[in-house]
Amino acid sequence: MGDPRRPRKKYKRPKKLYDAARIAEEKELVKKYGLKNRKEIWKAEAKLKKIREQAKKMILHPEKQQDFLKRLASLGLIKNDATLDDVLALTKENILERRLQTVVFRKNLARTIREARQLITHRKIKIGGRICDVPGRIIKIEEEKEITKK
Numbered sequence: 001m002g003d004p005r006r007p008r009k010k011y012k013r014p015k016k017l018y019d020a021a022r023i024a025e026e027k028e029l030v031k032k033y034g035l036k037n038r039k040e041i042w043k044a045e046a047k048l049k050k051i052r053e054q055a056k057k058m059i060l061h062p063e064k065q066q067d068f069l070k071r072l073a074s075l076g077l078i079k080n081d082a083t084l085d086d087v088l089a090l091t092k093e094n095i096l097e098r099r100l101q102t103v104v105f106r107k108n109l110a111r112t113i114r115e116a117r118q119l120i121t122h123r124k125i126k127i128g129g130r131i132c133d134v135p136g137r138i139i140k141i142e143e144e145k146e147i148t149k150k
Contacts (some may be wrong), residue, residue: 010043010046011039011043011045012046014042033096034112034113034114034116036117036135040136044095048090048092051072051087051090052088052090054068055084056088059084068087069082069084069087073141074140074142075098075138076141077090077095078090095138098139099137099138100120100135100137100139101135101136102116109125109147109148117135119149120133120134120135124150125148125149125150126148126150127146127147
């Protein structure tokens with residue numbers, strides 16, 4: 001099976017590792033969002049896949065749809081009046097926009113997206129008075145107001 005102490009992978013590599021079109025697209029995303037490596041894109045894709053699978057299951061359970069949509073709205077991925085079609089239309093860019101690193105840059109706490117990552121890893125960013133050193137953390141709407149520089 002596997003070592004139970006070892007955490008499970010949170011992403012899947014692409015089937016074709018050397019696909020020129022995919023590599024060019026990922027290169028642009030790495031540059032735009034200041035990512036460390038392509039693995040972070042693959043993690044965003046895995047999160048998106050999981051959200052889409054949940055949305056497809058919600059079609060059969062309309063009583064649970066409101067809670068699901070409310071949770072995604074609190075993460076800032078969709079608007080408050082969105083439907084399941086809007087959830088299925090999400091892209092990996094939507095998820096990358098909600099990362100702490102991108103939010104810090106968009107709030108002008110850092111001059112560049114790379115500087116935002118450095119501030120976070122050097123423990124200079126607080127969320128609600130608590131230090132957060134994870135650049136890939138997905139930020140909720142209410143947490144966004146509480147982000148400050150140390």
